[in-house]
Amino acid sequence: MRQRQKLNNRKLPRRPLALYGVRGLLSFYLAGCLSLAAWAAPTGRVDVLRGQADKRLPGVVQWEAVQPGDKLEEGTTVRTGDQSELQILTGRGHRFVVKSATLFELTSLQDDQTKGRLETGRVLSKVKRLREKEQFSIQTPAAVCAVRGTEFETAAGERGTWVFVYRGVVGVMASGAGGETALRAGQMTAVHDGTIELPRPIPQQGLSGRDSALARDARHEVALDMTRNQVIAAAAEERRLAEYQEGKSMTDVEGKRVRLEEYIVRSAPNQFKLVVLNERAQSQLDYFYYKGTFNKDLPTDLSVALKDLSGKIGASAPEYYLTAYEMAQSNTQDSVHDTATGGHLVKVTQDGEGNYILSDPSDPDNTRTIEAAELQTDVNNEISYKIYNPLTDSFSVVSEAQKDASNQFGVYLPENETYRDLVPADTIWKTRFNTYEHALNNVVKMSYAKSSGITNVLASAQDASWTYAGGFYFPVVTTVAGQIDSIVTNYYGDGTFESYRTVLIDDNGAVAPTSAFSGVSTGSAYRGELLKWNYEQQVTASEFEGRKIDLVVEPKIFIKSGLIQ
16 A cells, blocks of 8 residues: 655569570570670679668569678668678679668669669768769659768658768759759758758767757767657667666566666766656657766766765765756657756765855855754744755755754765765755756646856756746655555646655566565665666656657666766
8 A cells, every 4th residue: 555645845585495406505595694784783792790680672562581692783772680780792893781770772783873772761972973964863752862972860750851971062952943053061051841951061079068959869879859760770879888787578567578788888078967768568669868068178087976876975976976967758659857057066074063164165254054954843832853965955844853854964985885864064066057948748737947147056946047837836645555666746836746666676576575685784785786777667647648758767777887886
């Protein structure tokens, strides 16, 4: 039974042989060879094959597997699977690099004319210097890209076509339209709805945290507002560069089989990104990503920076801290999206009376004192206390009897792998943000921004202006006795709600008992126990109209990367 608690906070023609003698047969053979040479269609050769690829020959309906060294006639269509790549070398020496989840036809392989048609996916074209009057082009449903000796990449999808030029010049025309736009090295453009966007520099990864879905799609980066196939294709690209990677199949808390994939990648020199994909039957795909931007470029060993992500205890400030982050959960239809900017360090100490002193290392004048337990008295003279948690920058109201226990906050000491309560002599370093926004299906449910006159937010409740859907919200928590299974539901003033069920399960979907972690007193013991379990979170909301986002995460990648110590 759940316990309820209110809180505050993817054929040649042949001649008859009887007309020939031996010499005739020999003559026929030679003639036949000459004839074959004359009739044979131009081909390309499979030079490199990674993963799975199929081919469909001209005039044939069935698909067959591609093998390394295969000759692919003009008119052959190829398709590649997830995490696959096919490289085709033409007789002229041009090379097509067909990326994963791509459908591509070799429409012309003539000496003077090389053409391909890209239906969906991505193809990188490496074009030799063209002879006089020689042509090379890629056509998509939305555009024609004509080349003059260059290296360029074409991507086609539901939202249009993107062209990136790395060397030389490419002329781009919208299908069915006249006029050509010249793209030079370092430029890109998008073609959609018969329109060619103005050429612009190829964006550097991570320079924009809130750019368009078009640009994110072009960078092959898992993001929100993507179809299932787009997410899977983008994840395959990102995963090639992953520094940490895990995956397995298991059973979720509802008894459904789920395939779990996780990886951590550097999306920019000063960024890391954690991505989790869950695939279930009926093509169900749920995914999650968290992208953090740090104050400086990250070290070779990523765990050095990630270990202090949640804060640091000690006299010296952490070398790495977040300046912004983006978190998203989605089932390719619904989404939860959190963003924060203006990240900075806040130093927290305690004075002789147990009050918390919050200070801004970048501005000595920016300090704030917060009472650890502020006495509250209601109209009935009933006493309660407003407790400040400096680790989460949040308040809670408790009864007088709960005061002392509620004012104890556990901290982990990595140097000796032990846990203890926070003591007055401790110095804590935490990251606070100047803006924050939480949205469901692109509808902002709550947000804050630093108040006028505030340099940096020290405590969000005092230094920022908050907004809520309908003007307010209140959270309610329910837990299952004896199990690590809880639901947090936020009810908003506009009558909407969002609910998060978080449960710890084993690979068979069995829920962890609360006793699993009893007696755990060291970091190694905690990590050892945690490796037996998986997190599962189910998100429902008024905006989802009965649907849910259902994500399972294996903690192993958190431990390997240093996110959990």
